Structure formats: structure tokens, C-alpha cells
Amino acid sequence: MASMSQNNGAAEQTESQTRAQFESPMPILTLSRSIIRPYHVLDAPSIAREANNPLIAQWMRNLFPDPYTLLDAESWISIATKTLPLRNFAITRPDGTYVGGIGLKPLADVESRTMEIGYWIGEAHWGAGIMTEAVIAFSRWSFETIPELLRLEAGIFGGNEGSMAVLRKAGYTFEGRRRNAVFKNGKVLDFHMFALLREECLGSRG
Template sequence: MADIGESGGFGAGASVLLETDRLRLRRFVPADADALVELDSDPEVMRFLTGGRPTPAEVVRAEVLPRLLRGYDRHPGLGRWAAVDRAGGEFLGWFALDAPTDGDGTQAELGYRLRRAAWGRGLATEGSLALVRYAFTTLGLRRVWAETMAVNAASRRVMEKTGLRYVRTFHLDWDDPIPGTEHGEVEYELLRAEWTAGDRGR
């Protein structure tokens, strides 16, 4: 894993958070707007988020990306980072450690969103493992958690491979529910004490 540095390839010059064998996670920059629009326009990528509806390009450019950029200063060490292929420099998606809305600085929510071309290669687990290590060793967080739809089996497998354990199933009220919401949402978590006691802490 790399310390903060400078990236090469896609988004050259952006600050790098960390690197894994195949991934480079770096800060988003304004020039990433097109890549984010493309990511959120794939109905399969958005299946368990919006039922497959794309995020409008104007929303990505005027709301989503500016919010991501502001977040780096608002919550130092946390946020969403562009995932870039270390070998070829292509944009693959993003990974996140999002600050909780209640302001609890001891925990963060793990998330990711990857292009379809990056699926099935273990990249989601690879990036998530690196962020969990960063959360506990660099940031000193107490807890990392993640949520997804109960029917999203692929994301649940990633959470389990990353070391998170199932906590609960809960139901939310949606104005415009998508298929599968009737089965609820699931929450997974990993505590630093558990991580330190396990293989990932050694």
C-alpha cells in the first residue's frame, strides 16, 4: 500500500490515498465528471440503487461531484475515491469511507461502485480490504459498517470476504420502491477490536 502521493494515468496529478496490487485510489477531480456520468448511466450498475435508472448528467456535474470534492476538506481522511487500474490507468469506479450523518467521528460507512467491466475479478474485495485497513490503522476508527439491499447477494459476499459480519435486516419506507425492497436492507459491520484480533490485524 502506498502513502499519499501523486497518481499517473487517468486523473494524473490527483492525490493518491492508497494503492493495492491492482488498484490506485485517488481523490476525484473536476475532470472526472464524464467518467462518473458513464458509471451511473449503466442500468446494471444502478440496479440495486435506483432500479436501473441513470443519474442525470446534470445532477452528477452540478451536485454529486461538487459534493464529493467538498467532502475532502469537511471530513479529512474520509470520502470517496476514484478507483483506477494501476496497469492501464483506466477509471474503474469508486470506493468510499463515508462519514456518518450523526457526526460520530469514530466510524464510517464502507461503499463502492464499479463499472461492469471490473466485475468478477475480486476488485471490490481488494479495494474494500485496503480501505478497512486504512480505516483502522491510519484513521484509528472504532467501527466500519456497510449496507445494501438484502437481495444484493454479490455485495453481501464482498462484505463477508472483507471481514464484516451480518448485524440486522431492516425495512425503510420508499416513495418509489424498486424490485427487491420488500425484502429489506441489511447492515454488516466490523469493529477494530475484532479486526485486530483476526488475521487482518496481523
């Protein structure tokens, strides 16, 4: 028979594990309009709810599911939290409400010191300045925490004026247009290329 102390220890361990399961991960950035933090298993229902929207999927690569199910959200969280170092993060409002995601995709070969920045935000949170603030802060965080990073870039589908406006406000430079480079939902679109350099973001500290 287990002793009372053993039983208490097991109960405390179970309680600790349960508490850890529900605790939100430590943020990497705490901003006025949002918090950027690692994903958590409990984010899945919120991700599925916010992401399951064709108005969002139309501007994303085909790897972004449409429709976006709970299973898709759980799969994404597993990928985002097991790939180290962490490069993909959840965006929440200060009260903890999940609103979207932001992350980096490392490039390779001669572009190994460039990363692609990607982001999305749920329709209910559009127009609140959340994403502009997040892109500005996350871009700076990226250069400050990845010493080898020289350049962030983003490719935006033609017609996605909202995302282009976010990048311009965040200090990104429009570098050119790849004509008829995108085929999405039966439409042929241009690909608008934006970039931010380390010295443009950090100045002399870069």
C-alpha cells in the first residue's frame, strides 16, 4: 500500500502537470495591442475558428488548409512547437484572446542569411492595428535574436492591399513585382516582393 506522503506527492505531480498544460507560454513580445508567444496545445480550437475563413486562405499559400479544421490546427501546433529553435508564434490580444500567427521561414543555399516572414490575423481583428504593431516588433526581435540574419522578405499576392500596407508601415521596401507568378483559386496573380534589411531595422546597432 502506498504511504500518504507518496499519494500526496503523486497528487501534487498530477496537479502540476495539469496546471502546466493550461498555463500560457512565456511571451517573446508584450506589446500595447497584442502578445506574441509560442503556441500551446489549447490554442487549437481558437486557431481553427479564426483560420477557417476563405477571406484569409485566399491570400495564403496552398499549404494553409481551406477549410481549416481542428485537426489541421492540432497538426500545426505540433509542427510549430517541435521545430527548434522556435520560428512560429501565436498572436493574442492582451487579454489572451487568440487572433492569428506570425513566423519565419529560413531560406537556403546562397540565401541562407535571409528569412521569409509570414503572418495572418482573424477577420474579426482586422483594422485594429494589431498586425502592423506585431510585424514591426517581430521584425526587430528577429534581427536582434538571430545574429546571422541579414534580410527579411515577404511575397504578397496581387490584390492583398491590406498586407502590403502593413509591410510599408513596418519599414519594408517594395523591391519588385513577379508578373503572373501565382495561381490561386483559379486566378493568375502577380507576386509583390518586399524586404527589410538588418541595418534598416536596427540602424547602427545592427
